[in-house]
Amino acid sequence: MRDAKSFQVFDLHHHVGSLDIVGGTKGGAGSAGDGMAADAEQRIAFMDRHGIAQALLMPSNGYQAPNGIADTRRVNDSVAEYRERWKDRFPAALATVSPLEGDAALDEIDRCIEVLGMKGIVWHHRFQGCAIDHLRMDALLERVRHHGVPAFIHIIGDSKLESPWKLEVLAERFRDVKFVALDAFSSPDFAHWMPHIARRHPNILFDTGVMVPVSHMIERFVREAGAHRLLLGTDFYSSPKLFSVPFPLLEILASDLTDGDCAEILGNNARRLLGLA
Template sequence: MEMRVDFHTHIIPEDLPDFTQRYQGDRWPVLKRTCACGANIMVAGKVFREVTDQVWSPQKRIQDMEREKVDMQVISPIPVTFSYWAPVEEALAMARIQNDFIAEVVKQYPDRFIGLGTVPLQDVEIAIREMDRCVHELGLKGLEIGTNVNGANLDDPALLPFFEMCEQWNVPLFVHPWETLGRERMPLHNLMYTVGMPSETALAAASLILGGVMAKFPRLKICFAHGGGSFPYILARLDQGWRVWPHLRLLDQPPSYYAKNFYFDSLVYEPVNIQYLIERFGHERIMMGSDYPFLLREIPPGEAVDRTLELTEEQHRAIFGENALRFLNMSPVKVSEK
């Protein structure tokens, strides 16, 4: 029987401190309870997102996993908590609270959860120090990072030492959109989520390639949320740009050559998109992910993969669990062994 691992889920501590009181400023996310099983995440006095106890309760998550036939969740912070904009010591405090919480959840339920941490990327030296703690002390299996750092793309030279240590320590990275480009043009229809996030993710992926990061660190493990956003579908256009503008080239090979090193979650909703990702990058690079527990999530997790009828049993097993465990440097586990 296959192991089903949901690579893309988010969690937040129920007792997250109110940093607007501790450090002042109104950009901090604050968890304000609305009832016994719900809360609002508030930013600048406004509701950023309505959430239920699914977002903080391991027991509630396990109930949902049982119902939706998920064996394990990879839990990572909610991107609004990245706080790259804040003074680094304050952002570090926010990161450590979450990293400690995630590590504790994994410790309590090691057969149900795998943890990813977060680091304050506005200061690479401190980010590396917290990455060291996450991986080598807390036992977290990787990090979630944002698609930009205060408007600087991921190929910013200041970030190179961070990626160098990720490669050296073999720390997998889950890149999730946040602070999306063009959000001032997307106040209506929640376009920031449906158009802005996919575009932001494409910019991050393209920057890592065209800026030479992937060429410099070819063993770097990176997975992009939401199936890579619009990146897989503009890759041919990036290749064409590389061909027609040779004076701009920093790379010996076209972008598609380096994109083969990327991984993607399966949150693309339609079997035709799953099939395209497989044809473009190989089934070994796709990991089932649902975006649990938010509104845009796929229910049940992996539903589009299940509807992709052309998949072989080997591909199915790989996408649903084996790829995620391998990406996270963990040994595949049979359900019967749990």
């Protein structure tokens, strides 16, 4: 198997904070102060063990928001601070807003791009209480288009709110916006859809977070859609521990893909997308 250190591996899918919706989490792992430092130590140790040079940070999902947009601002500020403190390993970060936060979400997109220097906006609609193609998304994506940054949207395999066809609706409405489908290979069924979706929508890229170990069809996807459409992501959370090894990375390294294709998937594509190349 190829060595990850032969590539400048860039992991596109790291969440800062706990997945509070999963039972048994303690929360607060990505918060400022000693908690943030402890989180970074754990995260960087994981990356070093597996030859991951850099990663893209994004907020955790399911964070408590009794104060609405104020809590979303707090979460985005925390992710931006994390990036700044360890920028050699985390050179870029994403912000989030809820489609249900009204016009305040538009102002927060502006602040995150213009003030915090975020490289895109991410949504995980199953945690945000609405479908991917909710009409409120139109205004948010208009603002994303104005700033010229990508929209990152989760399509986890067990959520009807995040069914891939709903992302297709948005990609059709906003053909000049670059979308990244996170968790695109999270079920064997989804894995068979992805080459077809890629052919229909050239403005969608696809990440490997939560990639299933059997029938993930990655090599077929590359044959049919091209290596330039695929991005390595592991879906790392501060807590709880969801896996011990970065399966998508190991699977791609062990695959029959060419070294050139691996280099694109494991880092080059992400750096180009984020303006880091």
